[in-house]
Amino acid sequence: MRSLSKLFGTFILMTALVFSIGLAAAGGKAEKTAAPAKKALTRPDLVIAVQKIPPVLEPMRENSNVHERIVYSVTEPLIFIDYKHNQKLIPGLAVSWKRLDDRTIEFKLRKGVKFQNGDEMTAEDVAFSFGPERLFNKKRGWTFAQMYLGGIEPPKVVDRYTVIIKSKQPDFLLEKRFANYMSEIISKKAFLAAKDWETWSRNVVGTGPYKIVKIKTGDYIKLASFDDYWGGKPPARTVTFKVVPEVAARIAGLKTDEYDIITDIPPDQLAGIDKTEGISTVGGPIPNIRTVQFDETNSLLKDPDLRRAMIMAINRQLIVDTLYHGRTTVPNGFQMKLFGDMYIADFKSLPYDPEKAKELIKKSGYKGETIHYRILPDYYTLEVATAQILVEMWKKVGLNVKIEMKENWSQILKNDKTRNLFNVSNTAFYNDPVGLIVRRLGPRSWMRLKNKYGGKDALYVFDKKFDKWGKILETSTDLKTRRDAARKMLNYIEYENPTQINLHALTMFYGKRDDVLWTAYPAAGMDFSPTNLSFK
Amino acid sequence: MSIQFIIRKIFRALLTIWIIVTFIFIALRISGDSALLIYGPDVSAKALATLRKAWGLDKPIWQQYLIYISNIFHGDLGKSYLDGRNAIKVVAERVPKTLSLMWVTAVITLLIGIPAGIYSALHHNTKRDRITMTLAVMGLSIPNFFLGVLLILLFSVSLRLLPSAGSETWKHYIMPVITMSTAEAAVFARFTRSAMLEVLNQPYIRTAIAKGVPWKKVVLEHALPNAAISIVTMAGFFIGSLIVGGVITENVFAWPGVGRLLVNSVANRDLAVVQTIVLLISLSMVTANLIVDLAYGWLDPRVRDLRSEES
Numbered sequence: 053m054r055s056l057s058k059l060f061g062t063f064i065l066m067t068a069l070v071f072s073i074g075l076a077a078a079g080g081k082a083e084k085t086a087a088p089a090k091k092a093l094t095r096p097d098l099v100i101a102v103q104k105i106p107p108v109l110e111p112m113r114e115n116s117n118v119h120e121r122i123v124y125s126v127t128e129p130l131i132f133i134d135y136k137h138n139q140k141l142i143p144g145l146a147v148s149w150k151r152l153d154d155r156t157i158e159f160k161l162r163k164g165v166k167f168q169n170g171d172e173m174t175a176e177d178v179a180f181s182f183g184p185e186r187l188f189n190k191k192r193g194w195t196f197a198q199m200y201l202g203g204i205e206p207p208k209v210v211d212r213y214t215v216i217i218k219s220k221q222p223d224f225l226l227e228k229r230f231a232n233y234m235s236e237i238i239s240k241k242a243f244l245a246a247k248d249w250e251t252w253s254r255n256v257v258g259t260g261p262y263k264i265v266k267i268k269t270g271d272y273i274k275l276a277s278f279d280d281y282w283g284g285k286p287p288a289r290t291v292t293f294k295v296v297p298e299v300a301a302r303i304a305g306l307k308t309d310e311y312d313i314i315t316d317i318p319p320d321q322l323a324g325i326d327k328t329e330g331i332s333t334v335g336g337p338i339p340n341i342r343t344v345q346f347d348e349t350n351s352l353l354k355d356p357d358l359r360r361a362m363i364m365a366i367n368r369q370l371i372v373d374t375l376y377h378g379r380t381t382v383p384n385g386f387q388m389k390l391f392g393d394m395y396i397a398d399f400k401s402l403p404y405d406p407e408k409a410k411e412l413i414k415k416s417g418y419k420g421e422t423i424h425y426r427i428l429p430d431y432y433t434l435e436v437a438t439a440q441i442l443v444e445m446w447k448k449v450g451l452n453v454k455i456e457m458k459e460n461w462s463q464i465l466k467n468d469k470t471r472n473l474f475n476v477s478n479t480a481f482y483n484d485p486v487g488l489i490v491r492r493l494g495p496r497s498w499m500r501l502k503n504k505y506g507g508k509d510a511l512y513v514f515d516k517k518f519d520k521w522g523k524i525l526e527t528s529t530d531l532k533t534r535r536d537a538a539r540k541m542l543n544y545i546e547y548e549n550p551t552q553i554n555l556h557a558l559t560m561f562y563g564k565r566d567d568v569l570w571t572a573y574p575a576a577g578m579d580f581s582p583t584n585l586s587f588k
Numbered sequence: 589m590s591i592q593f594i595i596r597k598i599f600r601a602l603l604t605i606w607i608i609v610t611f612i613f614i615a616l617r618i619s620g621d622s623a624l625l626i627y628g629p630d631v632s633a634k635a636l637a638t639l640r641k642a643w644g645l646d647k648p649i650w651q652q653y654l655i656y657i658s659n660i661f662h663g664d665l666g667k668s669y670l671d672g673r674n675a676i677k678v679v680a681e682r683v684p685k686t687l688s689l690m691w692v693t694a695v696i697t698l699l700i701g702i703p704a705g706i707y708s709a710l711h712h713n714t715k716r717d718r719i720t721m722t723l724a725v726m727g728l729s730i731p732n733f734f735l736g737v738l739l740i741l742l743f744s745v746s747l748r749l750l751p752s753a754g755s756e757t758w759k760h761y762i763m764p765v766i767t768m769s770t771a772e773a774a775v776f777a778r779f780t781r782s783a784m785l786e787v788l789n790q791p792y793i794r795t796a797i798a799k800g801v802p803w804k805k806v807v808l809e810h811a812l813p814n815a816a817i818s819i820v821t822m823a824g825f826f827i828g829s830l831i832v833g834g835v836i837t838e839n840v841f842a843w844p845g846v847g848r849l850l851v852n853s854v855a856n857r858d859l860a861v862v863q864t865i866v867l868l869i870s871l872s873m874v875t876a877n878l879i880v881d882l883a884y885g886w887l888d889p890r891v892r893d894l895r896s897e898e899s
Contacts, residue, residue: 091769101842107671115630199630250672269671269678270852271844296753300731304740307759461629498629528866558877578823 089552095289096587097581098568101296103310105273108253109264111236112187112197114516117560117576120233121315122293125275126168126575127258129237130159130178131227135573139390139483141231145259149230154222154529157230161213165282167239168263175215179207180240181393182217184260189249197234199480202228206469222527228482233577261286261448261581271295286484293578306331306563312577313568313572317561319376320435325563332562339382339390341488342432344425344442344553345499347471347511352421359550360402361412365449370557371441375434379561384552385542386492390483390574393531398541401546403552409449423453424470428460432477433559439475477558485538490522493545495530512551601874604832608870612863614654617649622669622857643669643859655738656863665858665867668853678825679846679868685755686845689834693760693768694827701773705780710807712785713852720777727774732767736840739757753842764841768834772826779822783815790814816887823878 064566079174095241106119111127121389132144146159172254180186183206187195203223208216219226229235246252255269261283262275277286294311296302302314303321307328317325322333346353346362353359370380385401386395423446427439439455446453453473458464481487493499499511521544528534545551562572567588573579623639624631631639640646644655660668665675708720737855743763745751753860754760787793796806835847846865884891 106666115628196627196631198635201634248672253669267686268681268844269673270682270849294754294842295844296849298840298842300737300739301740301753301840301842304737308744308748310751310752312753460620460857462624465624465629484611498631501633 055357058177063155067542078458095287096312097196097290097292098288098313098585099292099294099311100578101302101305101314102293103295103297103299103302103316105267105270105293105295107267107269108250109256109257109267109273110249110253111238112195112234113253114331115199115234120576121578122273122275123233124260125291125580126256126260127238128260129231129235130161130237131231133231133575135575136571138392139574141227143393144231145178145237146230149227151226154527155226156216157218157226158210158214158216159230159466161215162282163213165259166280167242167257167259168278169239169257169279170241171239171241173237173239173259175209175400177240178196178215178237179209179239179509180243182207182235186238186243189199200229200234202281216459224529225482225484225486227485228484232481262291265290281581286580287582287585287587288580289539291445297499303563306565313562313564314569315560315562319379319559319561320377321584322561324376330566331563332566333561334570335561336559336574338560338576339388339483339573340479340558341386341388342438342555342558343386343476343478343479344473344555345476345511346473346551348549348551349510349513350425350469350472353472355416355418356548356550357412358416358418360547361409361416361449362446362451363546363550363553364405364412365445365451366442366553366555367445368553368555369404370563371438375441376556376559377438380559383557385546386478386489386490386552386554387485387538387542388480388483388557391485392482392483394484394535396535396539396542399539399542402550413450418451420450420452420495423451423472424456425453425473426456426458426464427475428464429457432475435475438555441481476552484525485541486522486525489541489545490525491519493541493551494522494586495519512549514549515544530546594882597878601878603875605867605870609863609867610653613653614865616651616854616859616862617652619646621645622859625855625857626669634792642665653763660867664812665864668857668858668861670861675864676859679849679864682844682846682849685843686834686838686847689755689761689768689843689845693765693834696765696770697776697826698823700769700819701776702780704773704777705782706784706807706812708777708781709784709788712788721781724774724777727789728778730770732771732834732836733840735770736763736767736837739766740840753845755841760841764837764843767840768839773777776819776822776826780815780819783818784811787811787814808827813887817884820883820887821833824876825873827872827876828831829869851880 061451062110067223074083084400102118105119105353106114106116106122108114109119109123109126111123129144131149132142134140134142143162145162145165147162148160150158153160159178161173161175167173167177182201182204187197187201189195203220205218205220217226217230217350223229224441236258242255242257243252244256251568256496257263257265259282261278261281263278265274267273272295275291277289279285294541296311296314299316299318299321302311303317303325305311305324306314313390317333317335325333346359348354372378372380372382383401383436385396385399387396387399389395425439425443430436443453443455456470465471478488478492481491481516491497493514500514502510518541521541523532524537525541528537560572560576564570570580579585619806622645622676625635627635627639637646644652646657656666667673668675668678682880702722708717708724711717718789732807738753742764743750750759750762751757762788793810796810797803801810834845835851837843838845838847839851846868849861850865852858853865
């Protein structure tokens with residue numbers, strides 16, 4: 053019996069040791085989160101189960117859907133996008149704006165708007181938000197917003213409620229730039245009071261309907277109602293974005309009323325949710341096109357005929373109908389209907405035509421060499437399933453494509469003989485071809501740059517005329533001239549020098565309780581302000 | 589047990605930790621670029637260069653390594669690239685959650701696994717043995733992600749008895765513990781059974797029975813202590829791996845533990861965080877095994893005598 057107690061004693065000693073290492077490392081007790089008291093008060097606590105949360109909420113610091121989703125509730129831009137009315141630009145923190153010339157814009161600010169720290173928002177805050185101290189933060193060296201706002205000069209404060217912002221060059225998109233993600237206004241005083249950039253990034257103070265209570269990295273982000281919100285008292289007392297990585301667990305939690313809304317639902321789960329009483333799915337395509345990129349500088353894919361054949365071998369509608377149950381769309385070239393006047397409706401993309409594809413393959417002199425297709429395992433929705441279908445479709449026309457699973461972007465972009473095909477998603481950052489075709493394939497895109505630092509080399513070497521058309525799109529204000537340039541660019545990358553296969557619009561589906569009256573926008577941001585959230 | 593023996597064991601343990609940490613340090617750096625992974629392909633060349641400089645990744649790998657080792661001795665394991673916080677803080681806030689789950693899992697596992705193995709061995713080749721071992725094989729064969737989801741469907745969705753995910757109350761522990769203990773207890777049951785059977789066939793057991801020692805006494809005082817060495821070895825590995833033992837379970841039940849942090853940090857090449865976790869894992873693994881080593885001598889006088897002779 054003595055030996056038995058020794059055995060038990062050894063076990064206790066070992067576990068106690070491991071336990072104490074952990075506690076010592078933790079420096080104290082585990083923090084506990086109180087379970088949300090659902091619907092207990094006049095205003096409910098809203099719980100959203102998400103796949104992932106961002107580690108920081110500084111709007112300019114990240115460029116991701118998971119970040120934009122939450123930033124939307126904390127900070128706001130000068131101009132709002134009315135997602136319920138064809139994405140029209142409407143007054144936000146600015147009540148009005150006017151162009152002074154082709155590169156200057158004047159904003160009149162809304163009076164009485166309070167930051168979450170109680171201070172009033174003024175032109176000083178706007179100027180600081182787009183000023184070098186934040187945009188070109190020297191300590192950090194990089195904010196994502198530089199990519200979109202790097203072309204503006206430091207704003208000028210005219211009076212307490214008027215500010216003038218000037219672009220370094222004529223800019224057709226100036227208004228749209230200030231309506232976008234990363235153009236949110238922050239409190240100058242709170243920024244300067246923060247100990248450092250890292251502390252600020254987790255304690256952002258904006259004007260949005262909810263303020264940050266706590267960011268527990270990898271676990272949850274809790275926001276609380278900002279009752280002095282200029283747009284009225286927010287409908288939820290708190291909003292918690294809770295990380296639940298597994299989709300099955302998110303759906304189960306929705307069914308058991310633990311969550312009010314769940315995000316990132318794959319298309320094959322939609323019908324199951326819709327069949328369940330009390331919950332349903334919302335959402336659909338977002339302004340993002342999923343593409344398969346060709347590396348045309350690679351000798352294997354140099355021949356445009358072979359690339360045309362690869363496009364024509366794919367039945368994209370079939371993929372949308374089967375994998376997505378018809379709940380997304382096949383794009384008509386590298387453009388979106390959201391572009392409004394700039395959408396080239398009569399543009400015809402290369403059709404699905406396997407016989408023609410076979411002819412083109414023969415003409416290209418392709419001899420059955422292996423074409424390597426690099427993918428990340430389900431980085432994009434149904435990425436693996438889609439890739440397998442594509443490979444089978446290519447096989448039918450005589451192309452030998454091999455899927456290669458990679459772990460990260462470094463491995464996807466590594467420039468060697470096997471970089472032939474890989475997947476990308478392309479957000480239309482503005483509802484204009486500049487936000488998609490110029491951003492992604494223009495001369496400043498990473499796909500066009502040789503970048504020794506990133507281990508990346510250009511994927512494309514374009515004719516100069518392509519960039520000339522791009523310049524017209526960026527600077528011209530004449531609709532006809534711009535449409536003409538857009539059409540030529542679409543033609544160039546689809547027919548003359550095919551760069552990619554435009555598979556389908558990317559989707560964003562949510563599940564929600566039927567008593568939560570909330571509209572999902574065709575964007576990553578989730579709007580829980582009084583205009584878009586109420587409870588039955 | 590001589591001091592020399594303990595020093596030798598500690599030296600070996602430190603050597604093991606150093607090899608693991610060095611291997612991870614090099615492997616992480618040659619298999620992905622942190623700046624590119626965190627900020628994506630859209631990031632500019634200038635930004636990449638700035639970030640690499642800020643993170644010290646522009647230096648040759650041997651220089652980075654020397655700095656890293658030197659910083660370890662100063663208690664500085666670096667900062668997370670994702671949110672700029674101290675890596676120790678980032679890891680430490682996850683450790684209690686993991687340990688609280690693993691501690692319960694370990695106790696349940698051992699309380700079920702070891703007695704089941706003993707029971708099976710004592711009823712060797714009977715229906716009871718076969719039933720116990722069939723259950724053990726089943727437990728071992730069901731993948732964690734499958735069992736986890738199955739439990740959620742049963743206890744959360746159908747019966748509405750337990751919360752489906754999270755870690756706030758005692759109820760949140762039930763399903764993750766069942767999920768992890770099922771497979772682990774099965775391993776212990778099979779292992780204990782084999783160890784016990786081997787011991788029960790030894791001549792000294794036959795002698796004890798022939799002498800008329802009661803069966804209960806034979807099992808508890810002769811067989812079990814002798815089978816203990818193997819079980820303690822297994823327990824060493826098991827307890828050492830507890831810190832990241834439940835990556836899949838943590839994912840299924842949204843448990844904010846170290847396992848999930850490790851997966852996320854590796855994917856983003858958040859080097860300082862990965863290295864801190866690896867250091868913690870190797871430290872706990874090596875420490876647990878060191879204790880097992882030392883416990884051998886305590887449990888088995890023959891080992892103790894042999895070590896005394898060696899030293």
